[in-house]
Amino acid sequence: MKLLHKNIFTELCKLFGLTVSCLLGLILIGRMLQLRTLFLSQNIGFINILQLFFFLTPFFLLLITPISTMLSVFLTFLRMSTDNELTALKANGVSLYRMLPAPIAFCTICTLFTFFISFWGLAWGMDMFKTKIYEFARSHSKFALQPGVFNKEFPGxxxxxxxxxxxxxxxxxxxxxxxxxxxxxxxxxxxxxxxxxxxxxxxxxxxxxxxxxxxxxxxxxxxxxxxxxxxxxxxxxxLGGFDFSEQKAKDMTFARLSEIRNDPAKAPTDSPRFYRKVDTEYFKRLTLPLGCIILGMFAIPIAYVFRGLKQQYGLVMSMGLFLVYYSMFSIGVSMGEGGSIPPIYGMWAPNILYILVAVIGMKYANEERTLPIVDLFVHVRDRLTRKKAAA
Known part of the structure; x- marks a missing residue:
């Protein structure tokens, strides 16, 4: 069992590193284009943009670590299911529950890592980003006055x-x-x-x-x-309207958010909307890290019951389920900031729902039963295939 747990944990770590690298690479390309446009009229080099991206990395990691954790667990168990490794282990008396220590340890490490980013890394990255962008604008931009030259960089x-x-x-x-x-x-x-x-x-x-x-x-x-x-x-x-002076809830440390929630008088503004944003950001910093272990456990039964489907269908289904989670989370953020519902309900609703599905799915997977929704999906797919063949 130690060898099994070690192999599962190693594969999870490899897939996690690959997934995070790919997602960060995609974000890097988009952000580089955005920042390059921002500094199009400035003397800002490629290395400077990479520095700015590095300080934005904690913000990106807070968002992509949960999905990377879920995909790592899902792809690992889907491969084991496709290669009939799960069937062989089951035949030798190894239940699904006995395989859980490795993914639980992996998801716990990812959760703690995300909590570190949520509590300290995010605020540090945003502070450094603002500091660097100011330094670049002050020392590298074309605003640096030259003798005998008219400067018209500022409108008007x-x-x-x-x-x-x-x-x-x-x-x-x-x-x-x-x-x-x-x-x-x-x-x-x-x-x-x-x-x-x-x-x-x-x-x-x-x-x-x-x-x-x-x-x-x-x-x-x-x-x-x-x-x-x-x-x-x-x-x-x-710099294209970049606001340095505005204090945003998403740039604050978790301790600062807690301080404002306990004493609203310490907020930089007495706006009710700002306080709602602080409240929403507070629960967001708590629920997103916990999403790592919740989505990781959710991915195990999903991969297990999808063994009757082709791998690409299972991957698409997994991504779709994460989009459902993220959409619910985004709606909770919008409604919490808008005052439609208390932020605590909007932030915790996706996690609670996926915990229930994970528990039920784990029971079905351990009993080698297929979820009714998967049976329905297979039935619809086969029916469409028959109609296509008949046509």
Whole structure:
């Protein structure tokens, strides 16, 4: 039995690594195209995009680990069923229940790994992602002012400086023209200015010293003198509308979510919708990791009772059942955030349903009985095949 458990566990780990790698690869291709479009007008290289993707990996892993766990267990037991290994083990007195220690240990490890990502890894990845994207925008983007060159990267704003010291952030003979307000043109001119960065809010302030403001509206022109005048630039606009300042529930640590749930006054906003998002995200961080062990146990009887079907049909059925789970989960998230139902019901409903199906399916599989829905599927398939042959 030790050898059997070892072989099953090894195969599960191999399939898990392959499944995670394939899914991450597909996501990487899509995200690279998205980020490349985002930085199309910026001097951001391929390695920089890979760094950004690395920090988004915890977010992706939280979503794909449950399905990877389910597919690993399903494909392992489906292969054993197709190769008649399960039949041989049954003939030698090895019941399905005696094979469970290996998949249970595997699913438990995947669950603990996903809990680690859910509680700490996700928030760390999102924080690092925002920090890196700010650094790239600040140091690599075309916004870096060049002496004697007009900069129009920000919509409605034009910057110019005769002399630029990017290391010290000092500008000489600088001006900015603001045409963001329709029908009004504002020009700020000063003999010197300084660039001050704020990584926390992803803002850049250009502070003009002892200059003049020329404001023209129609035929009216106003001239004002000032000691200091600051022009605030949001790097999020430079990156296609990326919002650095907004605090989102999905970016918070689990401890922070718990703190807000216990004391809503600690939330950055008093919006009821934000609190619902916090509540929904809280239960999401709990239910998704548990989905690893639930879907893993669910996959065993599904693979066992599908032994009468071809492997490709079983795989399609398995993917369809996961889509049902994920659709229920997504609906629970939407309804929880919208206030239609309490988030705890929407988040736990898919897990409870699949636990019941897994328990019933395990009983049928151990007794070598086929679920009625599989019999119906086979009957419909055979009937369609006969009609096609007759035609």
């Amino acid at each position: 704003l034009t910057f110019y400086a005769h002399q630029v010291d990017n290391e010290k952030g000092e500008l000489k003979f600088a001006f900015v023209r603001d045409e963001s307000i329709k029908g009004t043109s504002v020009v700020v001119v000063a003999p010197e200015a300084q660039i001050v960065s704020s990584p926390e809010t992803a803002e850049v302030n250009i502070i003009f010293n002892k200059g003049k403001i020329f404001r023209q509206s129609g035929e009216e022109l106003n001239v004002l003198k000032f000691g200091k005048y600051a022009v605030r630039l949001d790097l999020g606009k430079l």
